[in-house]
Amino acid sequence: RKDAVGEENYEIFKKADLGDFLGVEGEVMRTDMGELSIKATHITHLSKALRPLPEKFHGLSDVETIYRKRYLDLISNRESFDRFVTRSKIISEIRRYLDAQGFLEVETPVLHNEAGGAAAKPFITHHNAQNIDMVLRIATELHLKRLIVGGMERVYEIGRIFRNEGMDATHNPEFTSIEVYQAYADFHDIMNLTEGIIQHAAKVVKGDGPINYQGTEIKINEPFKRIHMVDAIKEITGVDFWQDMTLDEAKAIAAEKNVPVEKHYTEVGHIINAFFEEFVEETLIQPTFVYGHPVAVSPLAKKNPEDPRFTDRFELFIMTKEYGNAFTELNDPIDQLSRFEAQAAAKELGDDEATGIDYDYVEALEYGMPPTGGLGIGIDRLCMLLTDTTTIRDVLLFPTMK
Incomplete structure (x- = not known):
C-alpha cells in the first residue's frame, strides 16, 4: 500500500x-x-x-531456445526445473549408496596421453608447455585400476567423459558416467552391486514398485534377468554360437542372416557381437544382464575359465538401451598386452574405436593387481529413465550445440 x-x-x-x-x-x-x-x-x-521473460503458463516453445538458453527454460518451466533437481538427487543417492558400502570417491585426470578404457574416438588437444598432443578422457577405467594396484580396494569416480562421436537421443559428446572398482570381487558381485545402485536410486526418486517409462511398465524393483549372450542370440535367431566354428563359417552364417561384416572382424567373436547388436538388443525391454561377451570385443575383461572364448563381462539393458558395462577385470599383464596389440591391429584395419597400447598400464599390472570387478554406468541415461525423458538433452543442463 x-x-x-x-x-x-x-x-x-x-x-x-x-x-x-x-x-x-x-x-x-x-x-x-x-x-x-x-x-x-x-x-x-x-x-x-x-x-x-517467457510467459510462464505456456513456457518456451522453441526447442533450440530451450537448450541454448537453459536459464529461460528453468524460469518458465517448472517441470524442467524439477527434472534437474531429480538428476542431482539421483547422483547424491548413488554416492550415498556407495559411501555406505565403504567405497572411496576419487578424482583422476581428464587429460590423457593415450585414449583407453573404452571403444570410442577421442577429442585431441595439444599441451603447449610440453609440446605434446593429448586426448580428453573417453573413460576413467585405467587410472582407477591403477589405484586398485596401489591398495585402494574400493574406489569410484563420477565425472565427465568426452567422446568425439555422433549425437542422437541417447548420445552427447560430453556426458557423465560413474565407474566403480572393487578388489576381491568378480562380475557376479558387480551384477549385484549394479542392481542395488539402480534400485536404490529408483526407490528414492520414484518410490516402491515398478516405474513407468513412456507408457511401458519397467519392473525395476524386481530381480534383473540374467542371460548369456550366446543363449540370447540362439533364442531370437536359432543360431548356435556355442558350437565351434571357423571365421569363414561364421561369416557365411552372417551372410545368410544379412548381418554386415566389417573389415576388422577377424575373429568369430566379432560376428557373435554383431548378431547380438543386430537381433537381440531391440528385444531387451525389462532390466536384463547380458553376460559372456566374446574376448574379441572385451579387451579389458578376464576370460571365462570354463570357456575362454568368452569373458566374465556383462552389460545391463533396459528399454533396448545399454545402461551399464562391467566385468571381472583382466589382471594378467601378459594377456593384457596381447589384447592391446590385437586392438592396435584392429585399428590398422579401420576400426576407429579400437584402443592403442597403454604400456604404462601394463607396467602397473606387472606389480600385481588383486582379483577385481569393475563397473561403468551412464548417469545421463539413468536420469532419462527415472525422469521419463526421451532425449539426453533434457537431462543435460547445457547440451552440446552447434
Whole structure:
C-alpha cells in the first residue's frame, strides 16, 4: 500500500517489470484469501531485467531456445526445473549408496596421453608447455585400476567423459558416467552391486514398485534377468554360437542372416557381437544382464575359465538401451598386452574405436593387481529413465550445440 511504503518506495514498485528483483522489508502476513504475503514498509530495486521473460503458463516453445538458453527454460518451466533437481538427487543417492558400502570417491585426470578404457574416438588437444598432443578422457577405467594396484580396494569416480562421436537421443559428446572398482570381487558381485545402485536410486526418486517409462511398465524393483549372450542370440535367431566354428563359417552364417561384416572382424567373436547388436538388443525391454561377451570385443575383461572364448563381462539393458558395462577385470599383464596389440591391429584395419597400447598400464599390472570387478554406468541415461525423458538433452543442463 502506498500509505505504508511511502511515495518513493511506491514509485519503485510501480516501475518494476516482470523479471526484476525487488528487496521488500515488512511484516509477514496472510491476505483475506489466506495467501502468504508481506505488509511492505520499504522496497529496494535489486536488479533490473532488460529483456522480457517467457510467459510462464505456456513456457518456451522453441526447442533450440530451450537448450541454448537453459536459464529461460528453468524460469518458465517448472517441470524442467524439477527434472534437474531429480538428476542431482539421483547422483547424491548413488554416492550415498556407495559411501555406505565403504567405497572411496576419487578424482583422476581428464587429460590423457593415450585414449583407453573404452571403444570410442577421442577429442585431441595439444599441451603447449610440453609440446605434446593429448586426448580428453573417453573413460576413467585405467587410472582407477591403477589405484586398485596401489591398495585402494574400493574406489569410484563420477565425472565427465568426452567422446568425439555422433549425437542422437541417447548420445552427447560430453556426458557423465560413474565407474566403480572393487578388489576381491568378480562380475557376479558387480551384477549385484549394479542392481542395488539402480534400485536404490529408483526407490528414492520414484518410490516402491515398478516405474513407468513412456507408457511401458519397467519392473525395476524386481530381480534383473540374467542371460548369456550366446543363449540370447540362439533364442531370437536359432543360431548356435556355442558350437565351434571357423571365421569363414561364421561369416557365411552372417551372410545368410544379412548381418554386415566389417573389415576388422577377424575373429568369430566379432560376428557373435554383431548378431547380438543386430537381433537381440531391440528385444531387451525389462532390466536384463547380458553376460559372456566374446574376448574379441572385451579387451579389458578376464576370460571365462570354463570357456575362454568368452569373458566374465556383462552389460545391463533396459528399454533396448545399454545402461551399464562391467566385468571381472583382466589382471594378467601378459594377456593384457596381447589384447592391446590385437586392438592396435584392429585399428590398422579401420576400426576407429579400437584402443592403442597403454604400456604404462601394463607396467602397473606387472606389480600385481588383486582379483577385481569393475563397473561403468551412464548417469545421463539413468536420469532419462527415472525422469521419463526421451532425449539426453533434457537431462543435460547445457547440451552440446552447434
